[in-house]
Structure formats: C-alpha cells, structure tokens
Amino acid sequence: MNNLTQTQQTILETAATRPDGAIQPLPERIRGGAAAKVIKALMDKGLIQDIGLQPPFQTLVISDAGYRAIGQEPPADQQSEEASEEAQDAAPDEPAAESEPDSL
Numbered sequence: 001m002n003n004l005t006q007t008q009q010t011i012l013e014t015a016a017t018r019p020d021g022a023i024q025p026l027p028e029r030i031r032g033g034a035a036a037k038v039i040k041a042l043m044d045k046g047l048i049q050d051i052g053l054q055p056p057f058q059t060l061v062i063s064d065a066g067y068r069a070i071g072q073e074p075p076a077d078q079q080s081e082e083a084s085e086e087a088q089d090a091a092p093d094e095p096a097a098e099s100e101p102d103s104l
Helices: 006-017 032-044 064-069 076-090
Strands: 048-050 060-062
Touching: 006 032, 006 060, 006 064, 032 048
Parallel strands: none
Antiparallel strands: 048 060
C-alpha cells in the first residue's frame, strides 16, 4: 500500500533520522516548483505536518502517518504531542463558565 514516490520516500526517511523530525533541508536536487509539489503531496496525504513554530513560516515535520508509511514507529514523544493536539482540536472553543457564589 506504499504509494510514495522515490523522492517522497527519501524526504520521509531523512526526516525520520532527525531528532526534531524536520523535513528541511530538502535534498539539493529538489528545488523550486518540484519542492512545492512534493511538499503539497506529502501534506495532502497527511505524512507531514506544520507545527507552526515560526509563523508565518512553515515548520514541517514528519507525522505519525509519515513514520508508518516508511515502515517505522513514531517516537513516543511525538505520538503524545499529536494526541494532545487532536484533543485540543476536539475541545469546544467556549471559555469555561465561572462559578458564581451562592447567594442566600
């Protein structure tokens, strides 16, 4: 079920060896429009994600799905970070209601 191109595979395998999971720097042979195209394809497949450390610039790292796509298990610390992000996304955006003291 591995639908990765050789370039996508190389980018994910390289990112998996980096402590922060960053996909950049990309291999020198991938530049300009080719870089944008491969990054978009990886994002569309959910194999990389923007963790937004330096807005407005993207901070792209390999996702859990990216590790699995290359036959690796994601690091435990990344799994817990993604789980907490998903929990935050699922939480309602309403502020917690403040409790008022009972007035008798």
